[in-house]
Amino acid sequence: MKTAGLAIMGGTFDPVHNGHLRTAVEILDRYHYSALKLIPCFQPVHKDRPSVMPQQRLDMVKLAMSGDARLSVDSREIDREGPSYSIDTLRDLRVEMGPNEPLIMVLGMDSFLSLPTWHDWQKIIQYAHFLVVSRPGWEPDLISELSGFCENYRAASPHELQCAPSGRIWFETLTPLGISSSMIRGLARKNESIAYLLPEPVQNYIEQHQLYR
Numbered sequence: 001m002k003t004a005g006l007a008i009m010g011g012t013f014d015p016v017h018n019g020h021l022r023t024a025v026e027i028l029d030r031y032h033y034s035a036l037k038l039i040p041c042f043q044p045v046h047k048d049r050p051s052v053m054p055q056q057r058l059d060m061v062k063l064a065m066s067g068d069a070r071l072s073v074d075s076r077e078i079d080r081e082g083p084s085y086s087i088d089t090l091r092d093l094r095v096e097m098g099p100n101e102p103l104i105m106v107l108g109m110d111s112f113l114s115l116p117t118w119h120d121w122q123k124i125i126q127y128a129h130f131l132v133v134s135r136p137g138w139e140p141d142l143i144s145e146l147s148g149f150c151e152n153y154r155a156a157s158p159h160e161l162q163c164a165p166s167g168r169i170w171f172e173t174l175t176p177l178g179i180s181s182s183m184i185r186g187l188a189r190k191n192e193s194i195a196y197l198l199p200e201p202v203q204n205y206i207e208q209h210q211l212y213r
């Protein structure tokens with residue numbers, strides 16, 4: 001069974017790991033959106049320049065995809081180049097999808113807490129819903145600007161996200177996985193194993209290309 005809505009998950013994916021992938025499949029299993037696109041950014045807005053090339057981060061996301069037909073990778077931010085502002089991506093997607101289809105932006109609590117620093121942040125909700133997922137180490141300590149925003153837009157049930165194209169926020173608790181890209185980069189730098197933190201083909205790619213050394 002599929003329900004209305006396209007889910008997207010943006011990220012630096014430097015590299016993609018099982019925390020990202022498990023988030024994607026748990027959301028799809030719970031809400032049956034028609035698809036979930038992973039969208040690697042070209043240039044993250046509030047992070048240091050990634051240590052590997054955009055094309056290599058994209059290659060790793062493609063390698064991680066194999067096996068679940070509901071997942072796909074969307075290279076529009078890498079093709080666009082420049083700073084990867086979410087509002088630009090969501091505007092593009094909204095034009096492609098038309099005005100009525102639900103568009104759900106999945107993001108971790110850490111990313112959501114930084115929302116008031118994003119480009120044109122208050123307009124983003126006109127184009128998509130926010131589905132905010134739990135992440136170990138991050139509590140929903142909402143600063144006042146964000147708590148007022150949540151009061152305005154918080155959904156009473158997750159199903160509201162399937163009944164409107166945009167404009168709602170839902171918080172979802174997922175299986176806690178304390179994995180991060182920075183942890184994986186740190187292990188690789190020390191020449192320690194990164195096995196079981198990310199898909200094996202991605203691990204092999206990192207080893208073959210000697211990334212994060």
Ligand SMILES: Nc1ncnc2c1ncn2[C@@H]1O[C@H](COP(=O)(O)OP(=O)(O)OP(=O)(O)O)[C@@H](O)[C@H]1O
Pocket residue numbers: 010011012013014018019020023106107108109110111133134135136177178179180181182183
């Ligand atoms: N283990 C996880 N559990 C839940 N959400 C996650 C997890 N890891 C990343 N995310 C979410 O995935 C999105 C993309 O994350 P990103 O590519 O920046 O990875 P990261 O692990 O946070 O990277 P880094 O350690 O370099 O900061 C963000 O919304 C982030 O909150």
Ligand SMILES: O=C(O)c1ccc[n+]([C@@H]2O[C@H](COP(=O)([O-])O)[C@@H](O)[C@H]2O)c1
Pocket residue numbers: 009010011012013039041044045046047084085086087107111117118119
């Ligand atoms: O648009 C912005 O200003 C903006 C600022 C910070 C993060 N984002 C987006 O949020 C998503 C998660 O970002 P990050 O930094 O956790 O990898 C990813 O799609 C980023 O492009 C977007």
